[in-house]
Every structure is written in C-alpha cells, then in structure tokens.
Amino acid sequence: MIKKLLISPLGWLIGILLSLGICMAALFLGSIDVQTLMNTDIGSKILWDIRVPRVLLAFVIGASLSLAGVLIQSNVRNPLADPSLIGVSAGAALGAALMIVLADFVDFQAHYYIPIAAFIGGILATVAVLKLGRNDLPGGMALLILAGIAINVVAASLIGLLTYLATDSALRHITFWSLGSLASANYFWLTLCSIALLIICLWLPKQHRKLDAILLGQAEANTMGVDVKRLQKQSIVLVALLAALAVSACGIIGFIGLVTPHIGRMLVGASHRYLLPLSFFLGGSLLVIADSIARTIIAPAELPIGIVTALIGAPVFIWLLLREGRRLQW
C-alpha cells in the first residue's frame, strides 16, 4: 500500500513537497524570528549568507551520502556496507588531522586548507584501496573490501599518532572536526557538492536496472549483459567523490549513508528505480532535520551533527537489524 503510493506520481509530488517543506521550516527555525529575518538588513544577511547555504548544503550532503550508501551496498551486495568501507572517510580524516596538527607547528591559515587536505586524503585512500583490490576476480569485491578495511586501520593508526603529537587545542579541533558540523557552510561548498550530486543524478538513470541485476549475484549480472567490473569501478569513483566532498565540507557524518538506504528499502523495496529517488529525498530531508536539531537543541551553542545522526541512526539501525533478523532468520 505504502509502496504503491510512494512509486506513483502522487508519491513523487508528496516527496518533493515534503522535502521543500522541511527545508523551508529549517530556514526559519532558530533564535531569530521570521519577522526579523524577512524585514531587516541583518536578518536578510543571516538568511541568505548563513541559513540558506547551510540548509541547502545539509540537503545536498544528506542526499549525496544516502545515494553513496545505496551504491556501495548494492555493489558489494552487503546491506551493512556504507561509504566509509572504501576508506574515503578515514583518508579524509587523516588529511584533516594532519593539517590541524601542522597548523600548530607552522604558521598558516589552517581552516582554508583543512577541507582541501581532507578531500585529497579521501581520494588518495580510495585510490590505494582500488590499487590494492585490483587483482580481484572479475566482478569479485572481497579483495577490495579487505583493502578498504586495511586502509581504514592504517588511517586510524596514523590519526592516533597525530593525536598523540597534537597540542590540547589541536586535539580538541580534531575531535570536533571528526564529529561533523555544517556551521561553516557557504556557497562555495554548496556549488561543489551540488555539481558532484548533479553528475551522479545524470549517471544513475541508465544504471538502475544494472544495479538490480548485481543484487541477484555477480554471475547473474554478468550473464544479463552487465559489465559488472566496469559498473563497480564507476560506482566506487562516484561514491568516493561524493563522500570526499561531503567530509571535506562538514567533517564526518555517520549513519546517513548506512541507515537511509535501509529505510528506503523498507518503504519501496530494493528496486533501484524507486529506491534511488526515495533515498535522495530521504537522505536530504533527514540531514536537514538532524542539522536543525544540532543547532537549536542547546542554543546558543551547537551540538556536532555527527552526534545527532549517530544518536538517531544507531537505534534505528539496531531496530532494523532485529526486524530483518527476525524476518529472514539471519
């Protein structure tokens, strides 16, 4: 019943309107009232320079992480996978930690370079994972997953070393960065992340049935006309791009990439024709809601958004595991 509604044109309309409504509500949620925001110069500046880019960036990053989650789960055919599996988040965290610690020893404007270092770190980690996993069997991804785990461990140990060397202030900075925040959202990051999201949105419509075929099995997909190895490589490159940009723009935000695809599958099943657009709207809306909670719940202070997504995401995920476990006798 819910599925029938959601995959109908009316469902699409509801999804779009609901997402728009959530974004609009988030724009006007905060310590400054709507009248001030709309009718004063300072209000208008807050609205257009702070709130609009922040809410839109939250939506774009939420949608990106969610789509990246669907792609990685489908490609490795594992419902417990998330974009960090290919080492991109750990690599980005390492790049950012390196820059934060360096800033204590060398005098430079670290906050400009942290996102760049995070992006480079994320991409380098993914390249390393791809290189290590390149000898996999046609369509196989076991080596790649193991390489991802290894790179995650290497990055975590290097981050550990950096935190050991870091001063107290740098340590605090690393901790807060790794918990994620959209406080420094601006139009530059919004444009970059939107372009990456647009690229994947243009690429996906031709791939959705191929992704369905991969779910059946790599052998089946290969014999149903899907160049599995090629599709997997393209998917990983796009996941790395989306995740690296998201992490660079706002630090590590967990659980969106893992949980949103599951919620989507509960509502419309695993067919990518419906799952991909639903995940786009769900991921975007959920992160906008999480960010609104993060910036208002202990106002005037802000809670790192990673804490909010984990606090909401972890119980949902445990519930999903129990539910799926009962249903399918895992």
Add this chain to the structure above:
Amino acid sequence: MVMSLHGISLSRNGKQVLDNISGELAAGKIIALLGPNGAGKSTLIKAMARLLECQGEILLQGRALEQFSSEQLAQHLAYLPQHSQLQFPLEVEEVLSLATLPFSLTRLQQRQQVKQVINDWGIESLADKDFRQLSGGEQQRCQIARTYLQLSNMKAEGRGCGLWLLDEPASSLDLEHQQQLQKICLQAAQEGHCVVIVLHDLNQAFSLADEVWLLDNGQIRAQGKTSEVMTEQMISEVFNVAARRINDAGNSIFVFG
C-alpha cells in the same frame, strides 16, 4: 554450431580443474554434463558463460567469446547458477523483468513479457512476493523462468539460436516441477536453442539429453550420444557404484547398488 570448445584447461591452487576439454554444442540439442562431485561440471559451464578465465579457445556463433561485449553475450546465452544469493528485498516480478535487460524493449513490452511468463509458469501467487522469502524450489522455478525469458528474447530479436546453460536446475525441484523443467528444456531445443544442463539424476539425464559429456577429475571420460556414453560399465567406473541399465518397453532406467 552454437558453441565450440577447443582445449579448455583451468588450474586452481595447483590442481587441474579442467584438463584439455574440447567439444561442440549444436543448435536444437540438449547436452547433459554428468560426473561425480568435483568432476568440473560447474566450472565448465561457468567457463562457457565466460565467468572464469581459462586457457584454450571458446567460440560462440563462430566468434571468440572474448570478442563479445557483456550485452552481446547476454543476447546469445542465458545462465542459471546453482544457488541464488539475493540479500535485498526484490519482488519476484522485478527479478523476472531483469531477463529483458540485454534487449531493447519498452517498459510496456517488458511488463507484458513478465506477465506472460508468470502465467506460463503458473507463479501468479508468487509475483509480488519478496524473492528471499520463497522456498528453495520456488526460487529455483523463478530463476529458471527468468533465464528462459532471456532465451526467448534471443529468438524474438532474430539473433538465432541461444545457448541455455543450466547448473543443477533440478536440485531443489519436486517431481512435478522436474517434469515441467524437462518439458521446457525439450521445448527450448525444439525452438532451435542449445541446452546445456548439469544433472545428478542419471535417469533424468538419460531420458532428456541428446548428448552426454561425462566428466571425471576435470577430464572428459566420454562424450557423444546419450545411449552410447551412458553404458553400465562407464557409469560404474566413473561414479564408483554398480550400475545396471534395465530396458522396458523402449524406456531405459538405471538401477544402482
């Protein structure tokens, strides 16, 4: 000739899994691959489907297998693996519709074909069910139906005879559906397709197959017409059991032990 194999060999961890296998798969024929566990039947059928890299040459419709793009290959052969590994909630209808993926069909045509195959196979009650929640036999029937739909499209698109590779399709089917499988295999062969089927039931192979390839330790022990290959002596030697062939009113059955 749909497919021909020339000196196919494959070794894994120092063990020769396939050893210099050659043979021809003709249109309109049913070829059964028989042999004890570990003989190399599944490996050979995977090599035919280009799922494994091996030495030697495989020609499909006269062209080397490597020259086909993934899509072209799927327009010439359909493969049914031994087990389904779906871990996500796809409905049976969605699984069946994937058979149309390699072909240029409109969504309406895809839907019509899926509806038709659901009717033909009598699986109306399963159509909107989560594939993972079906029994092993029901999953197997759906997968056979999916690959048969893929095969049917090859003829419909004028690509000539297709190759249907079935790896132990009868393993979880009850008697009624084993007979249904036999009928479908015969129908596919009559339509001009070539059917390669891995079987463990020697009597089923004897009654169904035009030709038998008998494998043992990665090598072909015997290859040719079913009645010529499946002799009491050969079956006893390869399967290491005493076998007797009993003829009754034109039908033969094997009795073991």
